[in-house]
Amino acid sequence: MPALAGQPAEAITGAMLAYRAGQGSPTVMDRIARGFTEEEIRAIAAWVSASR
Amino acid sequence: MRRRALLGAALLAAPALAQAAPKVVVIGGGFGGATAARALHHLGVSVTLVEREATYLSCPFSNAVIAGLREMEAQRFGYEGLRREGIAVIHREARTVEGRQVVLADGATLPFDRLVMAPGISLRPDAIPGLDTEAMPHAWRAGPQTLLLRRQLEAMEDGGVVVLSAPANPYRCPPGPYERASLIAHYLKTQKPRSKLILLDEKDAFSKQKLFEEAWAALYPGLLEWVPLSAGGKVVEVDAAEQLVRTEFGEHRAAVASIIPPQAAGRIAQAAGLTDRSGWCPVDPVSFESRQRPGIHLIGDAIIAGAMPKSAFAANAQARVCAEAVAALLRGEAPAPPKLINTCYSLVEPGYGISIAGVYQPANGLLADVPGAGGTSALGAPAAVRAAEAGYAEDWFRTITADAFG
Numbered sequence A: 001m002p003a004l005a006g007q008p009a010e011a012i013t014g015a016m017l018a019y020r021a022g023q024g025s026p027t028v029m030d031r032i033a034r035g036f037t038e039e040e041i042r043a044i045a046a047w048v049s050a051s052r
Numbered sequence B: 001m002r003r004r005a006l007l008g009a010a011l012l013a014a015p016a017l018a019q020a021a022p023k024v025v026v027i028g029g030g031f032g033g034a035t036a037a038r039a040l041h042h043l044g045v046s047v048t049l050v051e052r053e054a055t056y057l058s059c060p061f062s063n064a065v066i067a068g069l070r071e072m073e074a075q076r077f078g079y080e081g082l083r084r085e086g087i088a089v090i091h092r093e094a095r096t097v098e099g100r101q102v103v104l105a106d107g108a109t110l111p112f113d114r115l116v117m118a119p120g121i122s123l124r125p126d127a128i129p130g131l132d133t134e135a136m137p138h139a140w141r142a143g144p145q146t147l148l149l150r151r152q153l154e155a156m157e158d159g160g161v162v163v164l165s166a167p168a169n170p171y172r173c174p175p176g177p178y179e180r181a182s183l184i185a186h187y188l189k190t191q192k193p194r195s196k197l198i199l200l201d202e203k204d205a206f207s208k209q210k211l212f213e214e215a216w217a218a219l220y221p222g223l224l225e226w227v228p229l230s231a232g233g234k235v236v237e238v239d240a241a242e243q244l245v246r247t248e249f250g251e252h253r254a255a256v257a258s259i260i261p262p263q264a265a266g267r268i269a270q271a272a273g274l275t276d277r278s279g280w281c282p283v284d285p286v287s288f289e290s291r292q293r294p295g296i297h298l299i300g301d302a303i304i305a306g307a308m309p310k311s312a313f314a315a316n317a318q319a320r321v322c323a324e325a326v327a328a329l330l331r332g333e334a335p336a337p338p339k340l341i342n343t344c345y346s347l348v349e350p351g352y353g354i355s356i357a358g359v360y361q362p363a364n365g366l367l368a369d370v371p372g373a374g375g376t377s378a379l380g381a382p383a384a385v386r387a388a389e390a391g392y393a394e395d396w397f398r399t400i401t402a403d404a405f406g
């Protein structure tokens, strides 16, 4: 699986919001994404994007 | 420049901090403790890790070792990664905690400002009369027991009955006994096809039940039989010499038996007065600080975590949250309420993975499910999805062991 660290925050946020909205055919990310608010998703994405 | 000035002001305001950097001791270098030690170190806190063993053997994927699908050395992790980063690692048994000092087995003491404990579980074989763990290995801590059970299966003649047991809740790794039953059934199906497996359960329902039952019906019909509590699944006594396992309803003669005893928090947690009458440790779900002894934080299998299961994934998530909380408290700040994720993968045969996930937040003094999130893999999913999840299980193992041990 490709690492998320260092990828653009907007891309990570977009993927998470899509998973949360039931798009795509994930195995697990929909179940995880539904546990977070949009604000939390933006914060996590910024953090992941900034980490190595 | 500006930061220097601010730091100077902080030091003037808090002369005690200027004299000595606060010290944190972590007891237990498993998934919880090793992750916590690294996370604290990365937050700039001075950490000492106390771990009894020279190397760690991972329970996740140890069921595959039992079934001959993996070698034990793939389960072993050392502490060089932590040492290389500058974390002090002491390989000694911690005996108890007196005031603000950890007392080691040799009587030496380690003072701390805050203590993090992740001692895992203790097993209570005495709760099952007659149980001899050499005759009927639990293999619920990875190590000699894991290899003993594997050798017993290898030595068994085709046509034997394998008896496994699953304890009542709560216990380490809720789906673990069912993954073990699945992988041993795979071993029997492929190597000793006239044999049978009976799984005696002290419960009427279990984690990922529908997914396991779907897989068992497809893969192991007539080979694997699950006996729930209401059908006599509770093991009440064993006769080690005769290899007999007695339940409330009858008895089973086993060629090989693996009996998993009831469990409680690791002994040091009991010695330090951190457990309640349940045998587990009540904690604050924001800071993971003990409800019984301030200044001591607990994470992982030893704690009462509400809806969160006792898993390596959960221990790792709690460790990261706890490290942030400890660092905040040392700065005199209040820790922020966390959200935590858990995902447990199980293999039912090689290349066939299933999962359960959850997202948790503090509510009413415990960790509660975030409504609407989490759940299990889909029933009836195509083989490609099962294969993808088996692959993600291995990705997860690589990620978490790297996060814990560097």
Ligand SMILES: Cc1cc2nc3c(=O)[nH]c(=O)nc-3n(C[C@H](O)[C@H](O)[C@H](O)COP(=O)(O)OP(=O)(O)OC[C@H]3O[C@@H](n4cnc5c(N)ncnc54)[C@H](O)[C@@H]3O)c2cc1C
Pocket (backbone or CB within 6 Å): B027, B028, B029, B030, B031, B032, B033, B050, B051, B052, B053, B056, B058, B059, B060, B061, B062, B063, B092, B093, B094, B095, B118, B119, B120, B121, B139, B140, B141, B172, B173, B176, B266, B267, B268, B299, B300, B301, B302, B310, B311, B312, B313, B314, B315, B343, B344, B345, B346
């Ligand atoms: C068969 C099986 C399969 C599993 N599969 C999975 C899985 O797929 N995914 C998953 O997420 N979880 C799985 N688990 C669960 C997982 O192993 C545990 O939840 C996890 O190990 C808990 O971590 P911990 O840090 O709380 O305790 P542990 O990992 O048990 O670590 C405790 C450490 O503390 C040390 N210690 C204890 N007392 C002292 C003392 N007094 N002094 C010094 N050192 C001490 C011990 O030596 C040990 O290294 C499985 C468990 C089993 C049994």
Ligand code: HEM
Pocket (backbone or CB within 6 Å): A002, A004, A011, A012, A013, A015, A016, A025, A026, A027, A028, A029, A030, A032, A044, A045, A048, B341, B343, B392, B396
């Ligand atoms: C901690 C538990 C997590 C697990 C076990 C996990 C697992 C996975 C898996 C298996 C996939 C592949 C898609 C699928 O089958 O579902 C995936 C993709 C993805 N995950 Fe997660 N994930 C976790 C947490 C997160 C978090 C917190 C974020 C938010 C930043 C995140 C962001 C993503 C993104 C953006 C992808 C798409 C990657 C791509 O397509 O290149 N994940 N994750």
